[in-house]
Each structure stands twice: as structure tokens, then as C-alpha cells.
Amino acid sequence: MRPFIFSKSSALSQALSKKNNTTQFIAGGTNLVDLMKKNIAQPESLVDITTVLPDKITTNTKSIQIGAMVRNTAITNNATVKAKYPLLAKAILAGASPQIRNMASTGGNLLQRTRCPYFYDITTPCNKRKPGTGCSAMQGQNRMNAIVGYSDQCVAVHPSDMCVALAALDATVTLTTKNNKQENIAFTNFHRLPENLPERDNNLPANALIHSISINENPFNKNYAYVKLRDRDSYAFALVSVAAALQLSGNTIVQARLASGGVAHKPWRWTEAEQYLKGKAATATTFSEAATMITKGLKPLSHNGFKVPLLHGAVETALQNCLVASQ
Amino acid sequence: MGFFDEPYDFVAPPDDGRVEGIYKVTGKGKYSAEYKVDNICYAVMVGSTVAAGSIKSFNLSNAKQVAGVLDIITHQHKPVVPGLADEAKIASARFGLPVFHTDKIYFKGQPIALVIAETLEDATYAASLVEAQYDTESFAVDFDKAQAAVALTATGKERGTMDAWSNAPFKVEAEYNIKAEVHHPMEMHATIAEWTATDKLKLYDKNQGVNNVQRTFARLFAIPEKNIEVISEYVGGGFGSGLRIWPHALAAIMAAKQVNRPVKLMLTRPQMFYSVGYRPASWQKVQLGANAEGKLLGILHQSKNGTSKYENFNEGITRVTRLIYNFENLKTEAAVVALNLSTPTWMRGPGDCTGDFAVESAIDEISYQLKMDPVALRLKNIATEKNPETGLPWSTNFLNECIAKGAAMINWQDRKPLPMQDINGDWSTGYGMAVGMWNAGRGNASAAIEMKKDGSITVQTAMTDIGTGTGTSMQNIAHDVTGISKTKIKIELGNSNLPAAPSQGGSNGLSSISGAVVAVSNLLKQKLAEYAATENEVYKNAKPTDILLSDTGISFQTANNQFVSYTSIWDKSKLTVLEVEASSGPGAERQQYSFCSSAAHFCKLKVNRKTGKVKIEKMVAVADGGKIVSEKAAANQMSGAAVGGIGMALLEEMTTDERLGGLVGDDLAGYHFAVNADAPIIDVAFIGKPDPNINPTGSKGLGEVGIIGVAAAISNAIYNATGKRLRDLPITPDKVLGW
């Protein structure tokens, strides 16, 4: 790890003014410190943002706002989240470990970097870490990598669980730009696909901060599920995950939300399947059809073909679990 | 227990607790990297970035500019290590990797430079700035690809003939592949090396045998063994990784020599993947035949395991095949496959764990052909009378009892004889079982007792306690033999200045040290009787078995106990500390009997048709470990091993990249061993019958049999649930899908 200067700030504006290309913000540090230890991130100075960003959850009649410094654990303990946005809590609890969730911030969770093993190994080529060097995963050990939305530059996946729920719930990200202006960006547009710029994970402007996340009230707090399939039962990243939520009228699906982690460079929404489910009866056959629709056009890599049937099973299971989740 | 570098208060553990438990849970117990040594500096190893070739040159200028850097060792710049001074010496030293004594690169990550600096931070940063240029060569790291080209050779004596069972009516022929696994004890390996004089060395080192460390470095540095003190009082797990002396320990000693200061070197978790061995990847093929009555007629067991390019490590995969069953016809073949990886080593249940998976899977498979219950099939074929390899009668072998007991504990009668007969929604339930066995060994060990006037004793040995409960067992044995209450028995171990003992490994630890503790406890009784005889004639020629020690004095075990207090003995004989030392080891019994520990493993699990998820619901492990000296520690060994077995069966895999030539992924987020969520509470039971011949306590080791058989029990249960026979480990969801 390269030596660095660490500073705290008394105000948001001060933190922003310290930020430049050789500076990095640090929140919980659960990802950034690892990246520094592995010489992937080598900031000359770290600006601690734990005291300058909101760490509260506020609600009004129509929505909930989660400050960027709210710890992952705090979200899962919040009464309003549990009552009105339980899918979010469920997804968070499927991730990492209690210790990490206690440290991890909301903003940091969005900005955590891929777990592609080559990205973490500076002796190997990686376009995301060092643009132009090539993608080791493309023909290497890509069991954990993408099956949709990748480019010939990068096949990494976004590792977050929380973000899958945020994508499913159509959250909004509020940013504070370098010149201290607030901007909103739809969550589904926050992360990006690798295309020809694999080094860019998201559309956050340079030197900007995530200020908070908001979610509008929605009818998805009764029939929802988060299914995370992984090699080990806890403390492992997803092979595939599915956030599913249904608004039901009797046995008829009024609206559906389906999103996945572990499949793409960004939390992935299955909008076609959502459309398909609208108005259908909530039956195993319908669910299976939706899963088939989702898995039809996927293009797995050399070692992750299994993710296609796995995703099929995960979608079916998640939709099925929506019918019992409210109990 | 306490610490060797500062005074401490002896805190007696709770009644059934571990002697070191309180020190561990309060954070006071010191692991090797935690000792404070004056004037210490830090060393960090730099690994090769290529998998094969040789070092052309270094650029150290950036690294040397880091403030605090004291020196950088390379093969071109190093202190003299007499035992590695030239090629011939390197060859005869059998140290393994001649670290910093060669320009050759055998694997990616191989230490090529060692940065020594004032602080760990300085050293770590400077290490990242060391640059090397290489002449690269072609390499092979993918075991599965490389093994096909390697020819097998016979290993062990053939029994009967292959022809004798070529017409067997029931036959299984199948191949099995297991990925390499890494030990990853919680405590990373670390060494603090201090040259206290030019020919005197003090080491705080994580290992499983201090005398082994002492011997190795005495040879390499050409100094007397007694000039080396090795302290390893707390060892945070080993699983076999501490049975060898690895390059990093030598590196720390070289660094201390180079800068003439104490040096600490602690491996990072990423370095743990390639610095202290691992269970090698393996391929096996088994052919098995049975007659219609379920008698196993013969077996051909072939195996290959990975090794490095600089050492041949043969895991001994087919050894267990020769042990458990009465195979009249048996042939075993083996080979090693040299790869550009570091050398593998023993890992819990070495060899046997691997071989047992294949054989126990094949036996399960043939049981379905025979339409015979796998329990009945095993009971019919296990060699209960004598060791089929040596022909010697077993001293004790209660494997059949383990099986019967385990079957009852898991409700084996609920198992459906055919697969996929117990389905509920997307889940299908299955039962599986397998057995394991391990040669029960014993080595020569010594122990000492120091006794004070207040009746307190300290029992001492050089043997380490790697978390197995050795210290607690020593306390229990000393208490049983002497009668002194446990609160007055202190244990000191893991220091080479204490009486010599073998390394703790191969399930030999307790079997070896228990004899010494019994011997020294009896010697203490005898010595005290001799002193008592100066006060009371009746103690003349009293046998240790006749007398009893209490917290305050010596007496006979009879009604007229003739009590003599320690106070009067100490006063009269002007004693300060009474010291006794004794040794004990195996003898002629080894020519008369064979010795084994054994276990039966049972598993009930369910498998999800849609997600490939395997959920283990119940696991039962019943072991014959002779007399159980410390029930809690023994059960802990068994359940820990079973959880390790779950890792082997379902999770653990060291991944390599055949194009880039190294390991892929080097953290515990990606290398999965079982966590609580993956493992049920393991139901453990013991047969508990002492082996009357093995050692004075009748106890046999449990470390290995706890894991041998677990993986097969799990995969056999998966077959029972799904009808899918999975022969490649680990069984991750992708392999389970599609039944």
C-alpha cells in the first residue's frame, strides 16, 4: 500500500474542494482499503466523508430518503424500510457479513468495484484496472462473470445485492457535484455497461459525491423475494441473484418487478418479463414462462453456461417465494 | 498456560474447559507474531510475477528510496546460509524451495526478494516497488490438463490378481477428480527471528512441531540444536500446514542475520495460498468388483496428484484402500504430476481423505447395483480382525460399531433404497454414509513435571497444541494419574527448551504425549514416595499405583492412608522445586498388533431441483478413538473435521489460470470454506473403548478420521436424493443442476 494523507472535513463543501484526481473519498472503507492493499487504488490522499454526508433515513408520505452515510445494517433495522420497502432490507441481508454491513455505507455500496479476480490481481491484464491491457477473464476463469450486457472489453459483473433491490424498486440517486450542486439520476441509469470504457463502472461525474438515495412508495411490500444463489450459504457473492416483487389482485399480477445481480456489469432489470407478467395469473406455469423469456437470449462465457439454467431456477423460485413472502 | 516473555497469573479454567481457553478468549494468549521484541524490524516477501523461467535482473532503486528500508535480500545479495551454500548442499538439505538461493522461477508468487524495513508499512510499500525482469519459459499449472500425459506406476504390493475378479457379476469403473484445497488456518504463518548471539537463534514461530523447526535450522545454519529456541505456545490452527518448515521462516532468519536485528515476517492471506502447502489436486480411477452376495472381490485403484517442479510430493492416495476392507485382490498405482505451483503438503487426512472419497463413492455405487443397503455392504466387507495389509491382528477395531451407532443416530431406516423417492416440492431428500480409517501411530515423547511446596505442579512438553486440546488432555491425564486437582495443574508447552516431543500431526499427538505424561506422573509419585520414606518407612518401595497425591500431600490408596504432607517433605529435604522428567514411546506391541482409528460418517441432506442448492440437514460422526481423554476437545475435533469435510465436498477449490500461470483469486471472499450457514450442528459420538496396547491411556488420535469419509457421505447422499453420481469435488451448484 502506498502511503497516503488522511483528512477529515468539517463540511461537505470542504470535502468537495479537497477532491481531485489523486484524491479519493473514503466512507466505510470496506472496499477501498482492500483495493489500496492490493495496489489497485493508489490515492495520494483520502478524504473521510463519514461526517459530511447524511447518515439518517427520512420519510415523507410519498418516499424514503436514505443518506449516503447510512450504514447497510441501519437500513435493515429501520422500521419504515421493513414495513414499506422490505425487499431492500432482504437484499442487503443477503450480502457480505454482519461486520461488513455494519461498516458499509449506502454510497459505498453503489460504488464498490467488481469482484472479478483478475481485477484484483495486478500481475494480470485487465481493461477495467488498466485500460488497453486486455481482459483476462474473457478466456480465463470466468465462472463468476457476466452472461448479458458485456463487451469484448470486459465481462465483469457488479457485485452488490443492495443495488439489485434498488434497481427493482426504481430508486433515484441524488448526487452532489464538485461545485456543490445537487442532481438526480434514475438508479437504473446510475451504473453502466462496459462497452468501450470498462474502467468506468457508473455515470457519477468526476469528483462528485453520492448524497442520498430515494425510493418512491410502491405496492411491492407484500409479495416480494430476494433469491441469491451462491456457492456457499452465507458470506459469498452471488452466482446469480433475483429480486422479485409482485403487486397482486387476487391471483392476478397487476405489476411485476424483476432484477438480477451476478449477471451483468450493472444491476439488471428484466423489463420484458415484467411486461409479460402483467395481467397474468400468478402460477408456476406463468413463472416458468417468465424465466424462459429471461434466459432465452443470454450469452454465457466459456465457464459460466450453468448460470443460464441457474437463473431460470432462481427466477422461478423468487416469483414463487413472492407468494409466501408476506407471511 | 501463560507466556514465555512476561510474567503471568495462572487462571484455572472452568471445570470442563480448556487450559488455555481463558487466555484465548480474552486475547491474552500470544500467537507467534504477537510477541513484543525490542528493536524489531519487519520483512515482506516479494513474489515472482511469472510462473516459470529465471530472474534476469532486478530494479531495486525505487524500493530502496522508501524511507525506513534497511536492506533488500535477493539471491544476489544475502547472508550466508551454510546448509544452502552450493548446489550439492541445496540438494542434500532437502529444504524444498531454495529461497533466495536460485535465479530459477518455479511458480508465480515464488519469493524473489525480501524487503526489510523499520515498519511493516514501509516494508510493504517498498515491496510493491521491487521490479524484476525475467527470462520466461513455458509452464503448466492446470492439473486436469497435465495429468493425462503422466504414466502410472505400481505402488505397494499387489494382492491376488486382477484376473481373479475380471468376471465379477457386479462392477463399477469410474474416475474421480478433486480440486486442490488450501489449509487456511485462522492464524497466518509468522516468524519472529532473533539472533541472540552469532550462533544462537530465538524463534517465535507458527508451526506444529518446535523440535522439527529446531532440527531444520540447526542443519541449515550449522549450529547445535540446543542453540536454537523455538517458541510456539499458541498455534491458531495448522491442518498440516505447520508440519514442514517453509521458506518464509528461513527468510525471517536470513533477514535477522542480514540486518543484525530481530525481524518479524508474517505471511499475508494472499501469500497463504502458495507459501505453506495445500492439498494437491488429484485424479483417481477405481475399478471395483463384487459377487451377488455383496462380497467385494477386488479393486484397482489408480491415482495421481499434483506436485511442484522442484519437489515430488506423493500424497499416498491409495494407502487407505489397503486398510479398511478385505480385498483379496488389490492393485494400486500412482503418479505425481509436476506443475508450476508451490509444493503441496499434508492436509488433514492427507491422501486417505482423497482416496477414501473415490473408494467410498464406488462402494456406494455398487451397492445400488447389488440392491444392497450400503451399511450392510460395508459391515460385510470391513476387515475387522486383522490389518489386510500387514496381516497383524488389530489391537482394536470398532468400525462396525461406529457404523451401527451412526446408522441409529441418523435414523438410517428412513433412507429410501432408490434415488429420488423422497421429494417435497423442489426439494429431494437423500441419505449417504461412508467410513474412514487411519493408522493410529505413536512416537517417542517426553514430559516433565515441576512441583512446588504448595502442591501445585506444572506439566511440560515441547509438543505444540494447535487447537486440538493437547494441553487440556495433558492436564486431565496428570490429574487422573496423580490425583492432584486440576486447578493446581498448570501446562507449559510449545517451547523447544521443554522436553522433546514429536510434531503434532498425523493424529499422533495425544497418542505420543499421553504416554509421557503418564510416565512422568508416575515418576513424580515414585519420587515423592522416596522422600516420604525418609519420614515414614512404609513408603519404602511403594509402587506408584499404590499411592495417591492430593493437593496437600501423599498417601496410600488404602484406608490407613499414612498421609505425609508436602510441607514436611519440602522442609525436611530442603526442596524448592521438585523436578522429574520421563519419556515414553512405542515398543514391541507394534510387532504384535496393528493399530487404527476409524469413523463412520452419515449425512442427511436435501437438494433443490431448480437451484442446485445442497442443504445439509443432519450429519453424524461416530469415531473409535480409543479412550476419550477429553470429551469436549475430542468432539470439537470431530465436528471441526466434519465441517472441513463439507468444505472439501461442496466448496473448496484452489483455482488456476492455465494461460497466465498462477492462482486465480487469493482471498477468503472467493476461496470458500464452510461457514455456520453451510453446516448443521454435527452429532458426534464415540465408541470410547480404550485400546489396551497402544499407549498407557488407551487413546488413539482423532484428527484425521474426523474428515476421512465425510466428502463421500455427502456425495452419496446427493446421489440418493437426485440419482446424479457426482465424482468431481467440490460439488458446486453448477454440477448439481440438471437431475
Ligand SMILES: Cc1cc2nc3c(=O)[nH]c(=O)nc-3n(C[C@H](O)[C@H](O)[C@H](O)COP(=O)(O)OP(=O)(O)OC[C@H]3O[C@@H](n4cnc5c(N)ncnc54)[C@H](O)[C@@H]3O)c2cc1C
Ligand atoms: C469480504 C467481503 C464480502 C462482501 N460481500 C458482499 C455481498 O455479498 N454483497 C454485497 O452487496 N456486497 C458485499 N461486499 C461489499 C460491501 O457491500 C461493500 O464493500 C460496501 O458496501 C462498500 O461500502 P463502504 O462504505 O465501505 O465503501 P468504501 O470502501 O469506503 O468506498 C468504496 C468506494 O466508494 C467511494 N465512495 C464511498 N462513499 C461515497 C459517496 N458517498 N460518494 C462518492 N463516493 C463514495 C469511495 O471513494 C470508494 O471508491 C463485500 C465486501 C467484502 C470485503
Ligand code: SF4
Ligand atoms: S472482466 Fe473486466 S474486470 Fe475482469 S479481467 Fe476482464 S476487464 Fe478486468
